[in-house]
Amino acid sequence: MSRPPQPKLTTAEHNGVSVIQSQAHTAAPPSPPPPALTGLQQVPQLLPTDPSSAGGKSPSKMKKPSADKDSDEYRQRRERNNLAVKKSRMRSKQKAMDTQQRVNELKEENERLEAKIKLLSKELSVLKDLFLEHAHNLADNVQPPAGAEGASPAPNSTSTNGQ
Amino acid sequence: MSRPPQPKLTTAEHNGVSVIQSQAHTAAPPSPPPPALTGLQQVPQLLPTDPSSAGGKSPSKMKKPSADKDSDEYRQRRERNNLAVKKSRMRSKQKAMDTQQRVNELKEENERLEAKIKLLSKELSVLKDLFLEHAHNLADNVQPPAGAEGASPAPNSTSTNGQ
DNA sequence: AACTATTGCGCAATGC
DNA sequence: TGCATTGCGCAATAGT
Numbered sequence: 001m002s003r004p005p006q007p008k009l010t011t012a013e014h015n016g017v018s019v020i021q022s023q024a025h026t027a028a029p030p031s032p033p034p035p036a037l038t039g040l041q042q043v044p045q046l047l048p049t050d051p052s053s054a055g056g057k058s059p060s061k062m063k064k065p066s067a068d069k070d071s072d073e074y075r076q077r078r079e080r081n082n083l084a085v086k087k088s089r090m091r092s093k094q095k096a097m098d099t100q101q102r103v104n105e106l107k108e109e110n111e112r113l114e115a116k117i118k119l120l121s122k123e124l125s126v127l128k129d130l131f132l133e134h135a136h137n138l139a140d141n142v143q144p145p146a147g148a149e150g151a152s153p154a155p156n157s158t159s160t161n162g163q
Numbered sequence: 164m165s166r167p168p169q170p171k172l173t174t175a176e177h178n179g180v181s182v183i184q185s186q187a188h189t190a191a192p193p194s195p196p197p198p199a200l201t202g203l204q205q206v207p208q209l210l211p212t213d214p215s216s217a218g219g220k221s222p223s224k225m226k227k228p229s230a231d232k233d234s235d236e237y238r239q240r241r242e243r244n245n246l247a248v249k250k251s252r253m254r255s256k257q258k259a260m261d262t263q264q265r266v267n268e269l270k271e272e273n274e275r276l277e278a279k280i281k282l283l284s285k286e287l288s289v290l291k292d293l294f295l296e297h298a299h300n301l302a303d304n305v306q307p308p309a310g311a312e313g314a315s316p317a318p319n320s321t322s323t324n325g326q
Numbered sequence: 327a328a329c330t331a332t333t334g335c336g337c338a339a340t341g342c
Numbered sequence: 343t344g345c346a347t348t349g350c351g352c353a354a355t356a357g358t
Contacts, residue, residue: 082351087330099263107269117280128290246347
């Protein structure tokens with residue numbers, strides 16, 4: 001909502017982005033325009049009041065025969081719009097970049113999560129095995145053979161995880 | 164006078180994409196262009212050869228003073244470039260959308276993974292608890308009357324334990 | 327009704 | 343040389 005209600009013409013500096021708005025949109029390309037080359041530029045040269053308008057239909061409509069587009073307000077509006085356009089495009093681009101970045105972040109997180117899953121799965125499987133073993137021991141026999149291997153040496157401390 | 168751009172309505176039809184290259188790029192937006200509105204168009208009105216060019220260096224260079232932009236090859240090149248531009252922009256936009264979609268997919272996957280992690284964690288915790296319980300039983304060995312958990316050294320001998 | 331924000335488009339410079 | 347990208351301005355339109 002930060003909309004500077006007052007369109008102060010002149011070098012407008014909205015944010016940190018400097019928008020050098022040259023007076024005429026003669027375009028100010030990054031590289032110095034070759035002075036002797038392509039001295040062409042879009043010369044709007046619009047029609048002041050449409051000379052060949054069909055037979056003056058409803059002649060009462062032009063407040064100012066001399067001001068339709070060739071000056072003043074028109075120019076001002078154009079300039080404002082140009083600024084708006086620039087801003088909008090910048091935003092758009094920024095957004096695209098942000099989205100891309102988000103993809104990267106999400107990808108990373110995904111990997112992390114997957115690793116974690118792997119770990120947990122492993123732990124689970126180990127515990128389960130131990131359990132089964134135990135159950136077997138209990139069920140199979142009741143007498144612990146002296147040197148029974150794989151029996152139940154000692155519950156020991158579980159590996160525990162490292163969450 | 165020179166209203167050079169006499170863009171003969173070459174209704175250029177390259178592909179399926181109709182590029183109505185009307186006389187002036189008055190733009191032919193999707194919606195029907197108001198016939199009686201905005202009779203303005205960017206009239207390129209370029210400068211023939213820039214009179215103020217530095218001293219006529221290598222004067223021999225203009226094959227046709229009358230053909231620089233107002234016709235032939237120029238127009239063709241423009242048209243091509245316009246197509247290229249359109250294509251490029253379409254691609255760009257498409258890419259942006261794809262990226263956005265990717266974000267959504269990744270987000271979903273993320274949620275899935277997290278759910279899985281939660282599940283595994285729970286399972287693990289259950290098993291661990293069981294284990295601990297068991298360990299206690301074993302450690303306490305013989306049935307503790309009721310609340311003799313302080314410690315019962317009991318050199319034990321793993322035996323006679325009824326679950 | 328007046329503005330800004332978006333969007334499609336063409337032009338030209340520049341990057342391969 | 344030719345297509346691809348990119349910045350830019352114009353105009354139509356959507357959104358407030």
